Amino acid sequence: MIKKKALVTGITGQDGSYLVELLLSKNYEVVGLKRRTSTNTECRIDHIDSSDFHIEEYEISDSGSVYSVVEKHKPDEVYNLAAQSHVQTSFDQPDYTFQVNTIGVVNFLEAIRRFSPQTKFYQASTSEMFGKNVDTPVNFGVTTDETDHESYQDENTAFEPQSPYAAAKLASHHLVRMYRDGYKVFGCCGILFNHESERRGENFVTRKITKWLARYSTWLSKHHVLIEGSGLVSDNDDIWVASDQELRFPKLRLGNIDAYRDWGHAKDYVNAMWLMLQQEMPDDYVVATGETYSVRDFLQIAFEHIGVEDYESFIAIDPKFYRPAEVEYLRGIPAKAEQALGWSREIGFKDLVHQMLESDIANEKKEEAKEVWVAT
Numbered sequence: 282m283i284k285k286k287a288l289v290t291g292i293t294g295q296d297g298s299y300l301v302e303l304l305l306s307k308n309y310e311v312v313g314l315k316r317r318t319s320t321n322t323e324c325r326i327d328h329i330d331s332s333d334f335h336i337e338e339y340e341i342s343d344s345g346s347v348y349s350v351v352e353k354h355k356p357d358e359v360y361n362l363a364a365q366s367h368v369q370t371s372f373d374q375p376d377y378t379f380q381v382n383t384i385g386v387v388n389f390l391e392a393i394r395r396f397s398p399q400t401k402f403y404q405a406s407t408s409e410m411f412g413k414n415v416d417t418p419v420n421f422g423v424t425t426d427e428t429d430h431e432s433y434q435d436e437n438t439a440f441e442p443q444s445p446y447a448a449a450k451l452a453s454h455h456l457v458r459m460y461r462d463g464y465k466v467f468g469c470c471g472i473l474f475n476h477e478s479e480r481r482g483e484n485f486v487t488r489k490i491t492k493w494l495a496r497y498s499t500w501l502s503k504h505h506v507l508i509e510g511s512g513l514v515s516d517n518d519d520i521w522v523a524s525d526q527e528l529r530f531p532k533l534r535l536g537n538i539d540a541y542r543d544w545g546h547a548k549d550y551v552n553a554m555w556l557m558l559q560q561e562m563p564d565d566y567v568v569a570t571g572e573t574y575s576v577r578d579f580l581q582i583a584f585e586h587i588g589v590e591d592y593e594s595f596i597a598i599d600p601k602f603y604r605p606a607e608v609e610y611l612r613g614i615p616a617k618a619e620q621a622l623g624w625s626r627e628i629g630f631k632d633l634v635h636q637m638l639e640s641d642i643a644n645e646k647k648e649e650a651k652e653v654w655v656a657t
C-alpha cells in the first residue's frame with residue numbers, strides 16, 4: 282500500500298511531537314522540518330524511532346527554502362505548526378513574529394499553489410485571534426456575573442486581536458481562506474484554544490507553575506528534617522526556613538493570574554488537526570473544551586495536589602509578566618468540530634494539571650538521583 286506523505290513544520294515543539302506520533306501510528310511517511318540551530322532542539326522527538334520519519338532543515342522565512350522542500354516532496358499533507366508562539370515575546374519582537382507567523386505561511390501557500398496544488402494544508406490558527414471579544418447567549422438571564430462563564434467564542438465570533446502574535450496569526454488565517462477561495466488550495470485553519478501537556482514549553486504559565494512546584498517539593502523533601510523542626514516563613518521574594526536564613530527558595534513569580542483560559546491536552550488536539558485534512562471539503566474549526574478556568578484555578582488545583590491549600594503565600598506578582606494588552610477570557614465552543622469531524626477530547630482539566638505536575642515531579646526526582654550518583 283502506498284503511504285501518505287506528510288510534511289510537518291514545528292516538529293521540535295509541543296504539538297509537532299504529538300502530531301508526528303499520531304501520523305506514524307496512521308502509517309504515514311513523515312518529513313519533519315526544523316530550522317538550523319547551533320544546539321540540539323530535538324528532546325521532544327528523540328524517542329521516535331521509525332524509518333518512516335525523517336528530519337530536514339529549512340528556513341520558513343526564506344521563500345526559496347520553502348519552495349524547494351514542497352517541490353521536492355510534493356506531500357499529500359502539510360501541517361504548519363512552526364511559529365514564534367509566545368504572546369508576550371511578540372510585543373518585544375513584532376517584526377520577527379510577522380516574518381515567521383505570516384510570511385512563513387505565505388511561503389507555504391505560494392509553494393503549494395505553484396508546485397504542488399493537490400497538497401492539503403493545515404494552518405495553526407489560535408483563539409488569541411478573538412482577543413477581547415466574546416459572544417454572550419441571547420437568553421443570558423439578568424446577571425452579567427462573569428463567574429457564570431456563559432460567554433464564549435466560536436467560528437462566528439468576530440476577531441479582535443490584542444497582540445502582534447494574534448494579528449500575525451489572523452493575517453495568516455485570512456490568507457488561507459483567500460487561497461482556498463481564490464486558488465482552490467485545500468487549506469484548513471484549526472482555531473485551537475490553549476492546549477498544554479507534559480511537553481509544554483517552560484515559559485507558558487501552566488508549565489511554569491508545574492515545574493516550579495516540582496522543584497519546590499523536591500527542595501522540601503531534601504530538607505525535610507530541618508523544615509519539620511523549624512517551620513517555613515516567607516518574605517516578598519523567598520520562602521525560607523525560620524531557623525536557617527540561608528535555606529531559601531525563590532517564590533513563584535507570575536503576572537496576571539486573573540486571566541481565564543480554555544485549557545485542553547495537546548494529545549487530543551493534534552487529532553483534530555488530522556481529522557480536518559481528511560474531510561471532503563476544507564473548512565475552519567474551533568477546537569476547545571467548552572470550559573474556562575483562571576490561572577488562579579490552575580494554581581489551586583496544582584498546589585492542592587502537593588498538599589498545600591494556601592497558594593497565595595508562595596507566589597509573588599511581578600509586573601514584568603504583565604502584557605501591554607491582555608486577553609482576559611477564552612472559552613471555546615467546539616460543537617462544529619464535534620459534529621462535523623467526530624472529534625472529542627479525552628483529558629479533562631484536573632487530569633491535565635495532575636499529569637503535568639506528576640511528570641515534572643518525576644523529572645526532578647530523576648535529576649536528583651543523577652546528582653546523588655555523581656556525588657558518590
Ligand code: NAP
Nearest residue numbers: 291292293294295296316362363364366405407473475476
Ligand atoms: P511550540 O512548542 O512553541 O513550538 C513551536 C515550534 O515552532 C518549534 O518547533 C519551534 O522550533 C518552531 N519555530 C519557532 N520559530 C521558528 C522559526 N523562526 N523557523 C522555524 N521554526 C520555528 O508551540 P506549540 O504549542 O507546539 O504550538 C504549535 C502551533 O500551534 C504554533 O503555531 C502555535 O502558535 C499554535 N497554537 C498553539 C496553541 C497552544 O495552546 N499550544 C494554541 C493555538 C495555536 P524551535 O524548537 O527551533 O524553537
Ligand code: GDD
Nearest residue numbers: 366368407408409474475484485486535536537538540602
Ligand atoms: N507566560 C506567562 N507567564 N503567562 C502568565 C504569567 C507568567 O508568568 N503570569 C500570568 N500569566 C497569564 C498570561 O498573562 C495569560 O493571560 C495567561 O497566563 C496564559 O499565558 P500563556 O501560558 O503564556 O499562554 P497564552 O494564552 O498567552 O498563549 C498560548 O495560548 C494561545 C491560544 O490561546 C500560546 O500557546 C499561544 O501560542 C496560543 O496561540
